[in-house]
Amino acid sequence: MAAATMTADDSQVTSRTVPIAKQPAPTHVAAVAIDKAYRKGDMKVPVLRGVDLCVSHGEFLAIVGQSGCGKSTLLHLLGLLDGPDVGEVRLKGKRIDDLPTSTRDELRNRVFGFVFQFYHLLPELTLLENVMTPMMIRHSAWEFWKRRTEFKEQAEEIVRKVGLEHRRRHKPSELSGGEMQRAAIARSLVGKPQILLADEPTGNLDASTGGEIMDVLARLNADEGLTIIMVTHDDRLAHEASRIVRLSEGRIQRLEDAA
Amino acid sequence: MYKLLLSGRYLRTRFIALASIVSVMLGVATMIVVNSVMAGFSGEMKVRLHGILADMMVESVSSDGFDDSESVIQAINQVAGDHIEAITPVIEVYGMMSFDWPGGTITQPVTLVGIDPQGKDMVSAIRQYMMSRQEIREDGRLVRAPLRQLDAPFDWELTDEAMQHRREWLQWERIRARAEQHQGAVMYPEPSVEGESLGGGDPFANATNPFDDDPLAVDDEQPDEQIADTRDPDAPLSARVFIGVGLISYPYVESETGKTRTMMMLEPGEDVRFTTVTTGTPDAARFAATVADVFKSGMSEYDSTLVFCNLEELQLARKMLSPLDEKDWRNGSVTSLQIKLKDYDDAGIVAQKLLASLPAGEFQVRTWEQKQGPLLQAVEVEAAILNVLLFLIIAVAGFGILAIFYMIVVEKTRDIGILKALGASSGGVMSIFLAYGLGLGVVGSGVGVGLGLLFVKYINEIEDGVSWLTGRKVFDETIYYFHEIPTSVHPAMVVWVAIGAMAIAVLASVLPARRASQLDPVQALRYE
Ligand SMILES: Nc1ncnc2c1ncn2[C@@H]1O[C@H](COP(=O)(O)OP(=O)(O)OP(=O)(O)O)[C@@H](O)[C@H]1O
Ligand SMILES: [Mg+2]
Numbered sequence: 073m074a075a076a077t078m079t080a081d082d083s084q085v086t087s088r089t090v091p092i093a094k095q096p097a098p099t100h101v102a103a104v105a106i107d108k109a110y111r112k113g114d115m116k117v118p119v120l121r122g123v124d125l126c127v128s129h130g131e132f133l134a135i136v137g138q139s140g141c142g143k144s145t146l147l148h149l150l151g152l153l154d155g156p157d158v159g160e161v162r163l164k165g166k167r168i169d170d171l172p173t174s175t176r177d178e179l180r181n182r183v184f185g186f187v188f189q190f191y192h193l194l195p196e197l198t199l200l201e202n203v204m205t206p207m208m209i210r211h212s213a214w215e216f217w218k219r220r221t222e223f224k225e226q227a228e229e230i231v232r233k234v235g236l237e238h239r240r241r242h243k244p245s246e247l248s249g250g251e252m253q254r255a256a257i258a259r260s261l262v263g264k265p266q267i268l269l270a271d272e273p274t275g276n277l278d279a280s281t282g283g284e285i286m287d288v289l290a291r292l293n294a295d296e297g298l299t300i301i302m303v304t305h306d307d308r309l310a311h312e313a314s315r316i317v318r319l320s321e322g323r324i325q326r327l328e329d330a331a
Numbered sequence: 332m333y334k335l336l337l338s339g340r341y342l343r344t345r346f347i348a349l350a351s352i353v354s355v356m357l358g359v360a361t362m363i364v365v366n367s368v369m370a371g372f373s374g375e376m377k378v379r380l381h382g383i384l385a386d387m388m389v390e391s392v393s394s395d396g397f398d399d400s401e402s403v404i405q406a407i408n409q410v411a412g413d414h415i416e417a418i419t420p421v422i423e424v425y426g427m428m429s430f431d432w433p434g435g436t437i438t439q440p441v442t443l444v445g446i447d448p449q450g451k452d453m454v455s456a457i458r459q460y461m462m463s464r465q466e467i468r469e470d471g472r473l474v475r476a477p478l479r480q481l482d483a484p485f486d487w488e489l490t491d492e493a494m495q496h497r498r499e500w501l502q503w504e505r506i507r508a509r510a511e512q513h514q515g516a517v518m519y520p521e522p523s524v525e526g527e528s529l530g531g532g533d534p535f536a537n538a539t540n541p542f543d544d545d546p547l548a549v550d551d552e553q554p555d556e557q558i559a560d561t562r563d564p565d566a567p568l569s570a571r572v573f574i575g576v577g578l579i580s581y582p583y584v585e586s587e588t589g590k591t592r593t594m595m596m597l598e599p600g601e602d603v604r605f606t607t608v609t610t611g612t613p614d615a616a617r618f619a620a621t622v623a624d625v626f627k628s629g630m631s632e633y634d635s636t637l638v639f640c641n642l643e644e645l646q647l648a649r650k651m652l653s654p655l656d657e658k659d660w661r662n663g664s665v666t667s668l669q670i671k672l673k674d675y676d677d678a679g680i681v682a683q684k685l686l687a688s689l690p691a692g693e694f695q696v697r698t699w700e701q702k703q704g705p706l707l708q709a710v711e712v713e714a715a716i717l718n719v720l721l722f723l724i725i726a727v728a729g730f731g732i733l734a735i736f737y738m739i740v741v742e743k744t745r746d747i748g749i750l751k752a753l754g755a756s757s758g759g760v761m762s763i764f765l766a767y768g769l770g771l772g773v774v775g776s777g778v779g780v781g782l783g784l785l786f787v788k789y790i791n792e793i794e795d796g797v798s799w800l801t802g803r804k805v806f807d808e809t810i811y812y813f814h815e816i817p818t819s820v821h822p823a824m825v826v827w828v829a830i831g832a833m834a835i836a837v838l839a840s841v842l843p844a845r846r847a848s849q850l851d852p853v854q855a856l857r858y859e
Binding site: 148151153154173174177178179180181182186188192193194195196197201205206208209210213259 | 333334335336337340341344745746748749750751752753754755756757759851852853856
């Protein structure tokens with residue numbers, strides 16, 4: 073499978089590119105002249121109008137912008153949750169937005185990790201099961217059953233990393249907002265993705281919890297060279313990233329380096 | 332894996348789904364119970380139909396029958412002897428039966444079947460239906476023990492009880508006849524003692540009897556009277572019959588208890604009169620016969636039409652014997668042969684062989700199932716219609732599942748979006764709900780099968796309970812002729828019902844599952 077080979081060669085690439093963040097690294101994921109409009113009956117509501125964006129390997133990019141300017145929309149397009157009206161999404165130079173559905177499903181599962189604005193955990197499953205969902209989706213029932221201890225250990229390790237080992241067996245309804253957000257991050261990481269798409273990961277959290285989450289992300293970026301694209305409207309948090317872009321009136325307005 | 336996990340979790344956490352499980356369960360249980368009882372009834376019915384008839388019948392097309400019965404039997408044995416266990420000749424004629432009962436003479440149409448008891452006993456399981464060999468129970472209490480062993484010889488002998496009854500009955504009849512004489516209404520000679528087919532000890536000879544104008548009956552036999560005097564005046568007539576219980580009894584409701592009882596209008600030992608209808612060459616014949624026994628097969632079709640009679644007496648009455656005085660059925664003609672096969676599965680082959688070898692156009696070869704075709708078909712159609720109706724119950728449960736699933740899909744829209752965002756395919760999402768539906772079906776039909784089988788197993792206890800609660804007998808022995816509700820569980824039926832229920836559950840979940848799979852993840856994620 074295409075995705076499988078990508079995972080393989082990419083792990084080598086990332087390990088090589090980790091220490092040299094400032095040097096021009098090859099483009100990892102890119103949006104090329106993307107237009108996106110939502111249809112409201114006969115009316116067309118343009119949201120993105122010619123967005124160009126390149127994200128390099130191991131980069132930590134923050135997208136800021138006003139509420140309703142289309143940040144989430146852009147992230148969904150990059151993560152193949154939705155298709156652009158015009159333009160292309162490229163992964164390592166290859167167009168991916170026009171791939172067949174099954175391939176895009178697989179890319180979403182293997183290449184991208186999603187952290188949603190509203191956590192979006194499955195209420196019927198425990199925290200650990202929620203974290204394991206991407207693995208369950210990736211493997212057949214039989215395969216998963218055979219390797220369940222391996223996956224479980226993998227998930228538990230990540231849960232430990234985000235500091236939730238004491239909440240493993242809890243249902244999402246028994247968790248606090250910060251815990252749910254950390255669980256969502258754990259879930260996005262369990263499948264060892266190459267790119268983490270985080271939609272306001274600290275949006276509903278108080279400053280100190282938000283800080284903790286940001287620390288987790290920064291550490292992942294620094295230690296494991298994970299490419300991170302984070303949407304936020306908090307300029308202060310955005311400065312933790314290595315690069316900030318501002319989305320306004322459907323375009324990338326301004327590029328600025330993090331302090 | 333997530334599919335199984337999630338559908339399992341949904342199954343456990345959505346209590347509304349229990350409603351559809353319960354409806355599937357009840358539908359399945361009902362189907363199993365009804366089918367088992369129907370199969371039990373029809374099985375029992377078939378046993379009884381078969382018990383009175385035989386495996387196979389070779390019937391003469393003409394009602395005169397055929398007189399070379401022995402050579403026909405030989406011919407049959409020659410072509411299919413390997414498959415045949417026994418053959419017996421019978422005569423079937425239609426006629427009227429009448430007997431006296433306070434308030435007038437009762438006359439009923441009957442089918443007279445002339446049999447040779449030994450032969451008939453070998454081809455059908457008829458002896459178990461003879462009331463003298465059965466015990467009589469009322470409300471579960473033993474009223475009368477069997478008068479004869481089941482394996483006592485099967486012939487025309489009367490039981491001691493019947494003989495005793497006959498004596499009392501004759502006495503009463505004589506008194507009655509004399510009383511009528513004294514009234515000067517009719518003048519008749521003194522009762523004769525013995526007679527051939529008619530007259531003699533026959534009390535009807537004295538009573539106002541439609542047969543009295545028969546010259547044969549009284550006048551011709553006057554000379555015999557003196558000889559006959561030496562014999563037992565109470566001896567039964569030489570013509571004997573086994574009468575279907577339905578012909579001589581009627582049910583009535585006992586006023587103080589409200590229970591249904593059977594009133595017997597006639598007891599073994601009494602005499603009845605017959606007239607056969609005119610068909611073919613033999614003239615209509617009239618004769619009287621002594622009731623040797625009463626049979627109760629539980630098939631009202633038989634119990635209220637059939638009268639078994641001595642083959643040779645019937646032949647004599649219908650003048651089917653060639654030397655008229657020699658009473659042996661071999662001398663006369665018979666209308667059909669009843670055959671018992673070694674293995675009923677061979678019926679088709681045997682029928683073919685017989686049809687090929689017997690003279691064309693003279694005989695009809697049928698199995699008992701073919702002979703009872705319309706009745707069996709009616710029962711089958713009835714069962715099929717009932718099954719369709721019952722299956723609709725499960726279909727209703729299916730619509731319940733559909734509605735509930737739609738609701739759950741709407742409720743789970745966001746979760747479906749999440750799963751898709753995490754890479755789940757449309758097919759995967761769809762199979763969550765299909766598996767969920769299958770799960771409902773499996774649990775529902777599993778519990779339903781268990782419940783249904785338990786119900787069938789304890790159906791008589793349940794019936795007792797319900798009868799006790801309502802104070803009314805739900806299953807009345809006197810109507811159905813069964814002491815217990817007959818049931819028969821066919822494993823194939825149970826499997827089909829369960830599979831059908833599961834299929835309906837899955838089908839009902841297809842629509843909601845498709846909807847779930849077609850959800851746009853972005854829209855779904857926005858759903859709050
Ligand atoms: N499915 C949709 N149908 C119609 N309009 C939509 C749809 N999704 C988004 N929009 C519109 O597109 C615009 C961009 O939405 P988007 O969710 O990307 O904003 P955002 O930048 O993420 O805002 P926020 O910071 O509040 O999360 C909004 O004006 C929204 O109303
Ligand atoms: Mg948003």
